[in-house]
Structures are given as C-alpha cells and as structure tokens.
Amino acid sequence: MPAARHIAVTLSMLLAGTSLAAAQQCGGDFGQFLEGVRTEALAKGLSPAAVDTAVANMRQDPKVLAADRAQGVFAQDWEQFATRMVNGYRLSQGKANLDKHAGVLSRVLDETGVPGPVIAAFWGLETDYGAVLGNFDTLAALATLAHDCRRPELFRPHLLGAIEIVDRGYLTPAEMKGAWAGELGQTQLLPEEYIAFGTDGDGNGRVDLRQDAADVLVTTGKYIQSLGWRRGEPWLEAVAVPSDFPWERAALVNREPRSAFAALGVTKADGSPLETDDLPSSLILPMGRGGPAFLAFPNFDIYLEWNKSLVYSLSAAYFSTRLAGAPPVDMGNPQPGLDLETTKQLQQRLSDLGYDTGGIDGIIGENTRAAVRQEQIRLGLPADGWPTPDLLSAL
16 A cells, blocks of 8 residues: 555554554444545545545445355356357357447557457457446445455455546546446456556547447457467467377466477367467367367467456457357367366365365366366376266265
8 A cells, every 4th residue: 555645644543553554454344444445545646526526435235245255157167158158149249340340449459469359259248349337336346345355455456446537537436337346348347457558549538438439449459468468379279189189288287389289189170280380379178078179379368367267268268269250169079067066066075185176166267177187197087177977976
C-alpha cells in the first residue's frame, strides 16, 4: 500500500499502537474497512468527489460470496464445456463480427500482433459479443470480495481501480455493472486492466468497454499483447496421435520442439505431416488418449493467463482456431470419465497418497492430472492423465 496518506492518523490510533494500514486490512467492521479504502484512494491522488461517490456505492453482497464459493462449471469435462460454449450461434456471430469490425481488428493486428479471431473468441465466450454483460454492482462486488479474507490481495487493487474508473469519467457507479467477481465490459476485464489498457478506439474522448465495440477490441488486443503474445505464431492445433505414443509425454508441462512430436508420429488432424521446426509444443489430451488431441504452443500460455482453468482456456483457444478457419475437432471415443463427486473421491485418495491435487474440488486441474499420470505409471497403465472409474477402482 502507498506510504503517503491524505487522512491523518488519529492520536488515539497511535496511542493504541494501531497503524492506519492495519485498519485497512480485510475483515472486521465493514465501515472501518471502507474508511481504509477511502484513505488509500485519496493517497493515490484520486479526487475526493470521485472517491466519496464510489465509496457511497459500496456494500456487502451475499450473492457475490455465494458465487465465489460455487464455481462448479469447470468441473465439466472438456467435451461438455466446449460443445456448449463453442456453439453454432457463437461461431456465426463471431464470423459476422470479424467482418463488421475488420478495419479496427486490422489496426489492432498491426499494433499488437494479436489476430482478430483470438479477440473475438474471448468476446464471444465472455459476453456473447456484448449481449450479456452481467448485472452485479461492480463496486459492491469488489468491496465484498476485498473485505472477505480469502483473496483480498487480488480484489483490493481492483476495488481501487474501480474508483479510478469513476474518477476518470469512463463510467459512473450506476453504469458499473458486470460479473460477480468485478469484471467489466464486453470482454470482462478487471478494473486495473481497464485502467492500464483502456483505449479510446474511436476517438470520442471516452473509454467505454460496455457499449463501444472499438474501445473493446483495441483495449482487449493491448491487454492480450501485454500477457506476452508472440506475433505471427500459432496458439493451438488439433492433431492425430498414434496408438503407440509414449503417453507420459502428453502433458501441458512437458514442452518439446514440434519436430520431436512429428518424429513420434504425431500428425495434423487430417493426417498431413507436422512442421518439423523447433517451435516449443505441448501435447494436450483433455479427455485422455481416446479423445481429441491438440498441440499447444507458447501463445497458448496467454489463454491460461486469462483463465487458469484448462477447460476454459482450451475451449477459448479452440474457439479461436475455429473462427480462424479450422474445422471441428474429432471428439474421438474417450473412456468415460468421473463426475464431480467421484473426482473428489479420486482427489482424496491421491491426497492420502501424498500428492498435491490443488484441492479436493472435483475439478481436474494440472496438479490432479500430474498425480493421475504418476499413479498410471505405477499401475502399468497408459499415462495419459485422464482419470477414469477403472483408475479410481485400482486405487
């Protein structure tokens, strides 16, 4: 937190040995918490009028906490999630929007290196191209999450960023409606991202990521560029994998030259040969060796920066390839997986064996997959990282 203060520490606080910074921590009396937020916002140089207006709109919202505790959507398997999210409507609307905004997207590509289909996929997945922006009060949501002591280090800076959005005149508190976690606008950026990358794409003097498509596209391109996007490189490609592939090498954390996978018999999805270059690649089998297969390249890391969930990130990257002209992926014939409760049972057994599964949450993240691979190797099974009822029984 900034050292400067615009509100003096009272003598009574000093005598009690309590610093102003301590009064600003999460939890405790909500009124005192808001006073700490106000103090910090003023210390950042934000105007008293904007700060007072924003703080007056902050309250605790129990629906936000309920949503934070119940993120079960990523417990779906990849086929379920991707089929639902990358649907005909989003594909047709995405292609229409690529045509409609071709001029702006061409400028974004020149300036940032980020292709239009990459931006359009996030745009479609997050808000259906601006149709569904969310109706949570952003200031209330962020105040609730910053006051809650689970992740205050994440949400407090964004709460201050939301006040700065008001101070800059981008949005009024009444206009600041979005997702439960404080994301705003048509690609659901958090307030600090809004401030850092917000760009007036059409020159009307205001950065409005809720209503102005040009602002949305330019800002989103700059944000993706900031995450490390590599100009001119691919991000994801559907591939075909031979049945004798050494499955333990199919892991997001195992990055090898694309030529190494070509040497092991991996081909493009249509059977044509892969490029035999040194582009770092990882083979992803979201549903095991019987399901779809993808090579992920360094630009895929940007999708994981956007959302840590592999189910979401892989869906977004796949959606981008479809908007760029790739055909539908062959879903194959994967072995049946586990549902939410049996995945939790598996994670508990793996935890009991000493593995860090990243939590007993029913979500098959990279930690769970790594543990599954180790147990598959121990049991003499193909180590593709896909948890099945047979594996659960074997454990």
